[in-house]
Amino acid sequence: MRQIFLDTDTTGLEHKLGHRIIEIGCVEMGNRRLTNRHFHRYLNPERDIDAGAMSVHGISREFLLDKPHFADVAAEFLDFVRGAELVIHNAAFDVGFLNAELALLDMAPVDTVCHAVRDTLRMAKDLHPGKKNNLNALCERYGVNNSHRTLHGALLDAEILAEVYLAMTRGQESLIMDLGDDNASRLKAAGSLPPTGDRKTQHVRRASPEELEVHEKILTTIQEVSKGKCQWLRSDTNG
Template sequence: MHRHIVLDIETTGLNIIDGHRIIEIGCVEIKNRQITGNNLHYYINPGRDSEKSALAIHGLTTKFLKNKSKFSEIVDNFLNYVSNSEIIIHNAAFDVGFLDMELSLLGYSNFTKYIYRITDTLLMARKIHTGKRNSLDALCDRYNISKIHRTLHGGLLDAELLAEVYLAMTRGQSNLNFKPKINNSNNIETKIKIPNNIPIKLANSNELVEHNMILSKIDKHSNGRCIWKK
């Protein structure tokens, strides 16, 4: 199974044609639907100031970025990290446009040349939640994903939130109907009679500890709404 990399960038401004550049890249790795912790994060010296409107969003000042690496110094490590992976981005056109620009300035191919494919969670959300707000903030609220640790936007912070959103959007709905049914040769639905003498095996102490740990994680990610802990 190929890797999923959730990616987010911050920039000095919105328009490439005005000479704006990438100042932060955040990547979060997902394998087998688990966030692995093998993240990649760079602050980047863009060689220019950020627009005031952009600075108000990310808070990354020219002074802070002055001694950070340039894109040319991190590009190979970045491309090696994302190589042949499925890239998850919210509003992919924006991020990919800036990545293509930075790569082209260094004589590299477009970003899609190095990866498996791109999945745009904004387009996914618009199909799932038609007619509703589908910003990252709105999706976090909809899926009860806590943003309490974020005061400003940031590449890695937003990638971590988007990873949780992506997993929530693609989790699917389990069928909780435990009454199995079969159809006989005459297409008449017949219910299977479930015996009432099924033996009950209680969980041991280790299993109870693991069970409570899982409930605690669910409770944390649902902002205290885990009904099984009540």
């Protein structure tokens, strides 16, 4: 699978208010390995940048005056992402801005050009409900080094997101068994096992007496309806 990890920086928070993209950063991954191919452009938005936005990414309008406009790079950008799965943190924000820019050029939305869009913020909320799931929080949770991230930068954030995504989707790490020293060392070298310090204690929640009573009533009902063919009661008897 070809995936593109994407991030943008903008002049403000609402493209519906006329805010524009000022930076696009993309890194390519194939079969869960970075390919070292990337797309990165600063863009002249032809408008002022909100003070709040500038405090986040540190990019000034003066810096962007000699940079290309989105129209100058749109075709090249679409060629880079064409047919790939876009992986974006808070995808609605970036896709909204990209589609607004493309609409100004009478071009098709980006999600009709790429294969699909995956939102890692939604993934993180499903995996870690009730917790902070911004990129910094995920870096801390998964042990991804982001010490060089003092300000937001589209290309840097796309690279960090790729590392976080690999950590979030490495499902086999939750099935750690005693494989012996040789096998464990080989799998760890291949990136299939996390460091020992990353392993978390699994807590087993036992059913309460009330829950067990309800469970027994349900099994009895199933036994009556199935005329004695309740597999769970058979298992309990045989076990």
